[in-house]
């Protein structure tokens with residue numbers, strides 16, 4: 001074994017998987033996991049923990065894997081995370097725990113994410129359930145939204161003895177884990193539903209098809225329904241567009257709509273009748289995880305797919321692994337390219353997209369080099385569908401229907417980073433609804449902090 005290198009993980013062949021919906025990565029088996037765990041130095045001052053927004057005792061669980069005690073490893077992870085099989089699959093580990101790993105200073109970091117996934121999958125397959133709450137305290141807390149922020153906050157409060165009800169607008173729980181991230185990256189039944197069931201097993205009730213701000217309001221929940229505190233984890237589901245000519249044409253979609261049809265409403269499955277436009281040549285605009293997911297979905301639906309992104313490969317915000325997988329599967333990357341117009345035929349259907357080449361100038365406020373147009377470099381890409389993946393912002397429904405809840409100029413709810421407290425007493429918030437589109441683990445970290453904040457508030461007001 002070369003201790004400087006990660007134990008490689010087995011994956012589906014790129015050509016084969018580009019035509020199916022099964023999970024790309026097979027994950028580690030026990031032997032591979034134990035071997036990989038031996039690369040961990042069990043650092044006394046473990047930097048990896050600092051890189052984890054929910055502070056999993058990483059060397060603690062890896063030590064258990066080294067000794068083959070996978071059940072104990074699952075217990076260690078379970079103390080900090082209610083969604084380990086999800087996080088092991090989708091967290092940007094390279095910029096979090098693995099980015100801080102001491103082993104990574106010389107050679108490759110320990111494969112913390114793959115080890116987490118192995119432990120969580122093993123626990124599920126061996127029917128290991130999370131530790132149950134101590135006694136119930138009879139106090140009611142409402143959670144709006146069942147994404148990673150809401151599930152984490154609800155799970156942590158239930159463990160502390162609260163009666164928690166999650167209100168979810170859609171017909172299925174999970175937030176982006178269910179409606180956004182595709183099956184080939186995050187299996188819905190096997191992984192997402194199983195982890196939601198673990199949260200339910202703590203006593204959390206999930207009411208689906210309830211839009212807070214329409215069916216009922218936060219004020220009504222608190223004043224009439226007996227909820228003493230509310231956590232808002234309603235995400236950032238409102239798509240942004242570019243405002244270029246032709247953007248209203250038939251065949252232009254937001255990545256959110258496109259992915260929701262396919263993931264939540266199973267458009268890809270023959271036994272569902274959800275319609276989806278199966279383009280022959282699809283252009284996806286954007287360079288984040290959402291763009292990669294939309295591109296790889298269109299590819300699996302049979303299209304030739306181009307990703308158009310205005311900066312270079314180095315600035316692509318998507319996880320390195322996702323870019324690598326997209327390329328392997330045959331997605332074409334048009335980098336340093338920006339759309340200027342969507343071209344339409346006489347029936348207002350997309351027939352192509354006009355773009356301009358870009359070059360990188362000085363760094364902007366985000367620290368990334370600012371892209372500049374190269375004069376006279378316009379060109380066209382033929383396409384019958386364009387998927388816009390330019391980011392999302394929070395839906396203003398909740399803030400507009402809640403007295404005294406402040407938002408900033410991007411419609412993000414104003415909340416204290418340390419405990420999630422908003423400008424309205426008893427109301428807490430976290431995840432994408434506060435930060436704008438971010439990551440699963442940051443949303444979970446915010447849900448955790450808010451659970452502490454709510455517990456402190458309700459203990460003091462007892």
Ligand SMILES: Cc1cc2nc3c(=O)[nH]c(=O)nc-3n(C[C@H](O)[C@H](O)[C@H](O)COP(=O)(O)OP(=O)(O)OC[C@H]3O[C@@H](n4cnc5c(N)ncnc54)[C@H](O)[C@@H]3O)c2cc1C
Pocket residue numbers: 090091092144145146147148149150167168169170173174175176177180181182210211212213233234235236237259289290293319395397398430431432433437438439440441443
């Ligand atoms: C396609 C896609 C791919 C991604 N890939 C990754 C990745 O690989 N790694 C990663 O770390 N992050 C990824 N992200 C980002 C990550 O999924 C989000 O940052 C995270 O899900 C945010 O969690 P949340 O709980 O704040 O919100 P969400 O997951 O958005 O959940 C919010 C929930 O609230 C519900 N809701 C909204 N309004 C109301 C209302 N008025 N009443 C009741 N319910 C309401 C919504 O229906 C939703 O279920 C991806 C995002 C997308 C869209």
Ligand code: SF4
Pocket residue numbers: 039040041042043046047048049058059062100101102103104110112
């Ligand atoms: S920093 Fe890396 S080597 Fe050190 S304890 Fe964490 S995972 Fe192990």
